Amino acid sequence: MPRERSVDFSIDYVQVLAPDGSADAELDPDLSEDRLLELYRTMKRSRRLDERAVSLQRRGELGTYAPAIGQEAAQVGSAGALDETDWMVTSFRETPAYLARGTPPRAILKYAMGMEEGAATPREERNFPPSVPVGSQALHAAGLGWAQEITGEDAATIGYFGDGATSEGDVYEALNLSGVFDCHTVFLCQNNQYAISVPRERQTRAETLAQKAIAAGIDGIQVDGNDVLGTYAAVREALESARNGDPVFVEALTYRRSIHTTSDDPSVYRKAEEEDEWEERDPIVRFETYLRERDILDDDRIEEIQEEIEEELREEIRLANEAREALAVADMFDHVYESRTPELDAQRAAFTGEDNGR
Numbered sequence: 001m002p003r004e005r006s007v008d009f010s011i012d013y014v015q016v017l018a019p020d021g022s023a024d025a026e027l028d029p030d031l032s033e034d035r036l037l038e039l040y041r042t043m044k045r046s047r048r049l050d051e052r053a054v055s056l057q058r059r060g061e062l063g064t065y066a067p068a069i070g071q072e073a074a075q076v077g078s079a080g081a082l083d084e085t086d087w088m089v090t091s092f093r094e095t096p097a098y099l100a101r102g103t104p105p106r107a108i109l110k111y112a113m114g115m116e117e118g119a120a121t122p123r124e125e126r127n128f129p130p131s132v133p134v135g136s137q138a139l140h141a142a143g144l145g146w147a148q149e150i151t152g153e154d155a156a157t158i159g160y161f162g163d164g165a166t167s168e169g170d171v172y173e174a175l176n177l178s179g180v181f182d183c184h185t186v187f188l189c190q191n192n193q194y195a196i197s198v199p200r201e202r203q204t205r206a207e208t209l210a211q212k213a214i215a216a217g218i219d220g221i222q223v224d225g226n227d228v229l230g231t232y233a234a235v236r237e238a239l240e241s242a243r244n245g246d247p248v249f250v251e252a253l254t255y256r257r258s259i260h261t262t263s264d265d266p267s268v269y270r271k272a273e274e275e276d277e278w279e280e281r282d283p284i285v286r287f288e289t290y291l292r293e294r295d296i297l298d299d300d301r302i303e304e305i306q307e308e309i310e311e312e313l314r315e316e317i318r319l320a321n322e323a324r325e326a327l328a329v330a331d332m333f334d335h336v337y338e339s340r341t342p343e344l345d346a347q348r349a350a351f352t353g354e355d356n357g358r
Helices: 033-058 072-079 095-100 105-112 136-151 163-167 169-181 210-216 228-243 272-279 283-293 299-325 329-335 342-352
Strands: 012-014 087-089 157-162 185-191 219-224 248-253
Touching: 012 228, 033 072, 033 095, 033 105, 033 228, 033 283, 033 299, 072 095, 072 157, 072 185, 072 228, 072 248, 072 283, 087 136, 095 105, 105 299, 136 157, 136 169, 136 185, 157 163, 157 228, 163 169, 163 185, 169 185, 169 210, 185 228, 210 219, 210 248, 219 228, 228 248, 228 283, 329 342
Parallel strands: 012 219, 087 157, 157 185, 185 248, 219 248
Antiparallel strands: none
């Protein structure tokens, strides 16, 4: 049967910093020295916070925790491209993005301790709380972007999810709605190569995840997610497009260097050789090399930053623990509804051994 090609498409790939730290001068976003140091420090803060949080969890001081080790560039670069008027919608692994938007470490720790207060952010910060159900937050990001189109707001929304979420219907529905209604949304897919223990090749035969956007009539682009400057540049351009009613899907190619959560053992489904290969592409080491070559960083400055981070985290951990110790376990009955129901009164009384007065 004779055939004619009806549609052609391509997916562009962006990289500013090569694995050896060298930069493409034409694509370099030309950030100030202070801004570059801010991005670097945030990546280092996130890495160290994750390391401390995992240790705290192992000691029984935190609940389940999902570290973002290895994904710092994809998140700090993208969140760093946001304006104050933009919204951020996350999953449960966006510690670097929250830090980049000004969330204090104590809030992240409180949330991991089971205190929903840690997820509460002032409305002016325009950050949604973490979303645990895989892919559902893409719909929230699409809804916010649609509202921005309806009201004519000169702002955009970024929605974070992983490669596993692209296998969920929620993500495609969010993409499709955004294409139809010109939503001001950037979908940031962190392709960290695994949906918990399922490798990317077992999820889809698509050559890229970014091409999934084509079916929804929106642009898709790939970026080296271990390149903080490349991610910043690609997302900044995507946000500009989204503010004009043209949503974009950005696939950031990265790697989850650590565990999926503290209940996971990646040695069961990953080979050490693969982990070693990605360790050589570490996003912090790459960016540090770039900054050293430009005389922005040296050993003394790195040591100073690390000491500042350690001092900050000691205080943040102290404050989080102080907040936890001030709580009574029975307080959980007070936060289900605006006021306790008779059923909750009875449950609380049974739990505490007190007469509920009914």
